[in-house]
Amino acid sequence: MSTGAAADAQALLRCRLSDPRFSLSPSPSPDSNYSKLKFILSNSIFESCNNSVLLLGPRGCGKTTVLELVLRKLQTDHPDRLSVVRLNGLLHSDDRCALKEIVRQLCTDHQLIFSKMASCDDNSQFMLSMLRECALAHKAIIFVLDEFDLFTPGKQRLLYSLLDAMQSVQSQAVVVGVSCRLDADQLLEKRVRSRFSHRKLLFLPPSMEDLQRLLRQILFLPTDSSFRHSDFAVKFNAKLSVIFNGEGFIDILNSVVGVDNSVSHLLNFLFCAVCNMDSGSGFLSLGSFKSAMLSVQRQLKLESLQDVSILELYILVCMKRLEAKDCGSYNFNSIMKEYKGLQDASQTGAYYSRQVCLRAFEHLLECELVGFTDNNRGQSLSIEFRAVVLLISSHELYQGLRSSRNCPDILLQWFDRENPKSHAY
Template identity: 30%
Template sequence: MPTRQEEDCLIKACRKILKEKIASKMFVDTLSSEITQLVNVMKRTVDLCESDSALLIGPHGCGKTMLVSKALQQLSSLSSGQEFMVIYLNGLIHTDDNLALKDIIRQLNIETIDNDSFTGSFTDNLQYLLKSFQDSKDRDSKALIFILEEFHLFCLHRNQTLLYNLFDSAQSSKGICIIGVTTHLDVTEMLEKRVKSRFSHRQLLILYQTSIEQRISLFKKLLVLPCDSHTMYLDPVFVHFWNENIEKLCSSDIVRNVLRKQLQLDNNEAKFRSFLMLLISQLTNEHSSLEPEDVNIVYQNFTLDDKVAILQGLSVLEITLIIAMSHQTEIFDGEPFNFEMIIGRYLKFANQNSAIHITQRPVIFKAFERIKHLELISPVNPSAKNIQREFQLYNFLLTKEQVTTTVNRYSGIPTDVTQWATSNLL
């Protein structure tokens, strides 16, 4: 029988191993065809010095960056001894062409370039840089592969100078490959005519389709403890018990329904892994295994609306004012309101219910101000300075469903307030 300290060590070790698995790189087994196509494009550049360009397009979390990484790994093993260099640029980081040029210089690491040579235009500087790299005698690298993450953001640069020069170099020089990665399906429409004419128009569309059985398989793959040398410090009996329990979870109707709803809502694997991280965090000495209901509860919290989460941290008075605002908006068909209107509705409700303690006006106004600072309401005219704060108009930024969900989940709220929130005003 393990001691409490030993149990604590077991649970910590279990959480550590599973979180490392969950945080590991995404599986791209279903994208083997796209990887092969991308490898072929880059391989021709490396082995045959053919220049080319391609766009990798797909939604967030579908595995685009991982696909590029896997393709580069395969390229390294298939390049017949030919070396190549990869230049990474990101539209979120390289917000103008000069920043991109400086990073290209840093990544190429050409120490023989004279800084005085960079006195011309951006086009001259980039062309000189690429020519210096390819003509460098002490380098065996013949190919340059540019990976442009957030490609659509480079389209916003002034005159698209960077893109024009990169695509122009790929068209006029040998051994240059440009791979753009983006979530925008219409990104080619963002290209200027002169840039579009130099692009190969090769596009790889990543539509990551996951079935419920694949999602359950991933659930099992990420939560099963491996029986290898890395887990020697775990009790084999505990590992066997844990893995058997995961098998049972995979066959549970509750778990399968949760995974199905999560998949229908968003098939993003990264978000699914975040969900599993929260699930693993529930493990304690007193709760050393996962139950179907744990999966269901964590899923409900994981899919909780951000604004509902904020509302659950408010006081009963603030929730009551939120309900008053919701009623005011519903009755007057979305018209703006001010503090005087809301306090009038609140006092009418409080006077009709003896169980509700009537709070003093300054306290109510302070609660109203906090709701404003949390940006649950927004001023109609923020720049107005001559209007007293009590009469400034606001728009309500919540839906009735969000208010109702909050009241139903709020613990300790008076019954009268709950009934008022769900009452039919029509």
């Protein structure tokens, strides 16, 4: 029976971790961003005032989550009083495209027929009349602009017309901009800035206590009747509390949170842990947390260095030597010269032809361990003549060499000779 319980528990936890609602505390305090945002939006519905708000904060701190929660709550509480138009700066940064999208969404919301052929003028006229009609019908329109900072390059025509529409009596709308750039409102042109009502809600990563609380809230199984195997749940929770209080876990948590204390990072970590749950016993152990930490903190460059062939390692070391010699820019031909020089000096006999080396070189380019420095201006030149540069630092290279399975010792010697101090760290 425990397998069934384990599977159920795992499924439940996974659902929770994917559901944004759980990352929010059940009863948000009045000071929380949730309540403030809800107040601003419901003001617009009830008092028919226009507003514009910016949600700012580092990525992963819950801006979009909170916004979606507020919108969902308002839509369930007051159906038919709200109409939402969603734009994304990555998709609709062009003004015409954005306007068309706004009109399309408004049309689908109200079951009107939309024509793709309508001109920009028609669309803006339609938007204004729609705003007017909805205001007469006591409906509020909420414009959500994700990646707000991507709407700002150019003439900012869309922002200007939206914010200008907020200034007329004939509309009942809110413009909500979501951005991770903290200076998003500085990007606005002065005309647009003047029309923007400078309401900002700042979303910060939670503190350590909040994170601990969140952890417990998410991972503890419910012991009431909503979960079928209640005794399993009790055991699970007990085990989990023990782990939480242990030293090892605190270290793990600190190292995870020390890198990135945003909520999404923590949720990623927990998801990995839940996936690493022991399916036999169905309990979370310290080991699962450890492996989760390792998977979250992978060193990708190192891993790709470990996969690289010996010839490629040779090429990398040659490049390093060239850079250490401070000879300015170099290209593949210079690398070949160095390579030849090294081979002559050490007589290893592993001397490959130019063509083979070129192949290896191209592979390094693909892995982005090396790269061109000429910014595509030298497209006309062939690869052998273009200037290249190492994209990994000597420290990483050294570590890669050391951890590589089949790195010949001679390489390490060469490396050490050239860079005596670089691997001190």
